Amino acid sequence: MSDRVYIFDTTLRDGEQSPGASMNTNEKLRLAIRLEKLGVDVLEAGFPAASEGDFDAVSKIAAKLERTEVAGLCRANKNDIDKAWNAVKHAKKPKIHTFIATSDIHLEYKLKMSREEVLQSAVDAVKYARSLTDRVEFSAEDGSRSDRDFLCKIFGAAIEAGATVVNLPDTVGYAIPGEFAEMAKYVIEHTPNMHKAILSVHCHNDLGLATANTLAAIGAGARQAEVTVNGIGERAGNTSLEEVVMALRTRQNYMPMQTGIVTEEIYPVSRLVSMITGIIVQPNKAIVGANAFAHEAGIHQDGMLKNPMTYEIMKPETIGLSSGKLVLGKHSGRHALRSRLKELGYELSDEELNSAFTRFKELADKKKHVLDEDLEVIVTEGILRTAEIFKLEYLHVSAGTSVMPMASVELDISGRKVRGADWGNGPIDSAFNTIAKLTGTESELLRFTVSALSGGTDAQGEVTVRLRENGLVALGRGADPDIITASAKAYINGLNRLEYLKTHPITDRQTL
Ligand code: KIV
Numbered sequence: 001m002s003d004r005v006y007i008f009d010t011t012l013r014d015g016e017q018s019p020g021a022s023m024n025t026n027e028k029l030r031l032a033i034r035l036e037k038l039g040v041d042v043l044e045a046g047f048p049a050a051s052e053g054d055f056d057a058v059s060k061i062a063a064k065l066e067r068t069e070v071a072g073l074c075r076a077n078k079n080d081i082d083k084a085w086n087a088v089k090h091a092k093k094p095k096i097h098t099f100i101a102t103s104d105i106h107l108e109y110k111l112k113m114s115r116e117e118v119l120q121s122a123v124d125a126v127k128y129a130r131s132l133t134d135r136v137e138f139s140a141e142d143g144s145r146s147d148r149d150f151l152c153k154i155f156g157a158a159i160e161a162g163a164t165v166v167n168l169p170d171t172v173g174y175a176i177p178g179e180f181a182e183m184a185k186y187v188i189e190h191t192p193n194m195h196k197a198i199l200s201v202h203c204h205n206d207l208g209l210a211t212a213n214t215l216a217a218i219g220a221g222a223r224q225a226e227v228t229v230n231g232i233g234e235r236a237g238n239t240s241l242e243e244v245v246m247a248l249r250t251r252q253n254y255m256p257m258q259t260g261i262v263t264e265e266i267y268p269v270s271r272l273v274s275m276i277t278g279i280i281v282q283p284n285k286a287i288v289g290a291n292a293f294a295h296e297a298g299i300h301q302d303g304m305l306k307n308p309m310t311y312e313i314m315k316p317e318t319i320g321l322s323s324g325k326l327v328l329g330k331h332s333g334r335h336a337l338r339s340r341l342k343e344l345g346y347e348l349s350d351e352e353l354n355s356a357f358t359r360f361k362e363l364a365d366k367k368k369h370v371l372d373e374d375l376e377v378i379v380t381e382g383i384l385r386t387a388e389i390f391k392l393e394y395l396h397v398s399a400g401t402s403v404m405p406m407a408s409v410e411l412d413i414s415g416r417k418v419r420g421a422d423w424g425n426g427p428i429d430s431a432f433n434t435i436a437k438l439t440g441t442e443s444e445l446l447r448f449t450v451s452a453l454s455g456g457t458d459a460q461g462e463v464t465v466r467l468r469e470n471g472l473v474a475l476g477r478g479a480d481p482d483i484i485t486a487s488a489k490a491y492i493n494g495l496n497r498l499e500y501l502k503t504h505p506i507t508d509r510q511t512l
């Protein structure tokens with residue numbers, strides 16, 4: 001059996017199904033370019049039949065990537081497959097990923113179909129997809145709760161119909177590692193013609209076992225892992241890319257298998273995903289959390305000084321975490337900015353660099369040391385968010401122990417300048433009230449968090465908000481040395497994301 005494990009990244013599809021984590025086409029394209037640099041083998045770019053926005057993003061990504069297979073997800077019907085194919089067909093390596101549920105629960109209550117009907121739909125779908133491209137993956141949704149023999153039968157029929165990958169998902173995150181490994185082994189041993197295809201696994205993290213289940217299945221012979229960066233995804237998320245890749249790399253002595261991932265790209269890509277989606281990585285998250293390489297206890301620090309191997313199983317540099325974080329300052333020039341951004345993985349056009357440089361100078365006036373984290377904010381807020389409807393032009397707040405908190409705000413709304421003022425029960429509340437009034441929006445603030453982007457009293461404040469309006473939920477993120485400005489930026493970013501969702505309805509996602 002081959003020792004190569006293929007990494008199928010679904011950050012842009014299953015990851016985007018994280019509540020509130022929608023990304024616009026520009027953001028998705030940027031991320032896709034970085035995922036290709038990271039070395040993922042397959043990039044699932046979206047679900048083209050779900051919305052025009054998804055179709056457009058998948059199509060743009062397909063046109064852009066050079067080496068990575070670009071997959072479009074589709075249900076097992078002709079209309080969905082046609083949409084997926086039309087979105088990916090111009091890719092260098094197009095792929096169709098079709099799926100249907102196989103568990104009795106899904107058959108009885110969701111699909112209202114018999115096993116025979118499901119089997120036939122799967123075969124028809126794979127055959128049709130295969131008439132369009134040689135790269136076809138078939139997934140048995142809710143596979144982990146499906147009858148094992150039915151799974152083997154449907155996988156065998158899908159392989160016979162032309163599937164090159166068959167995927168066993170733990171859709172609801174129900175499996176336990178030993179059990180999931182047994183299931184993968186059973187499938188490999190009992191599926192007719194299994195040697196003609198690769199067994200893939202796709203786990204969700206409802207019991208916190210997604211990585212463990214994925215590794216257990218790889219141990220049993222699966223050779224593709226479906227993952228997302230930072231483990232984002234539906235409910236408790238998907239298997240996290242960085243955990244699987246670093247486990248395989250770190251435990252070569254136990255699992256001697258290779259991936260094509262350039263591990264030094266892991267941390268920058270993790271940051272980018274967090275910046276774009278607004279989903280902050282928990283500090284104790286394995287591999288990419290802020291504390292993942294921090295040694296607090298004295299006894300640990302002492303050991304680390306004597307020999308890092310005492311307490312460190314991975315080197316921070318391996319995932320692209322540089323120790324020398326100080327980068328640029330007030331006197332740094334355009335060339336230094338371009339080369340540092342390039343090191344961080346951002347290749348900007350001349351026009352984008354000009355805009356980034358202006359923002360960099362503004363920040364360097366307020367803050368002595370401009371760190372990598374600050375540069376990421378400059379790029380993600382200044383360059384990636386070009387299509388936003390609402391932009392903050394001016395903010396003034398007055399607050400204190402003996403004044404009524406008031407905010408004056410000027411916004412650019414699709415090129416039109418509007419101004420207004422309002423009060424609230426604090427400076428942030430008054431800024432939010434004024435922005436809501438000017439934009440004519442009535443969103444509910446579900447969550448508000450503030451943290452520091454780096455150390456030091458001059459660190460930028462990073463704010464995330466979660467907003468809901470008419471049943472739509474969006475996250476917003478903003479950073480600034482002034483936390484009230486950061487809050488206003490986050491709120492406006494959230495409103496822009498809500499506007500995007502209003503104009504790009506995701507019609508079919510809830511059926512997944
Ligand atoms: O979780 C799941 O079952 C999926 C499939 C579409 C592969 O995301």
Ligand code: ZN
Binds near residue numbers: 169204
């Ligand atoms: Zn999934």
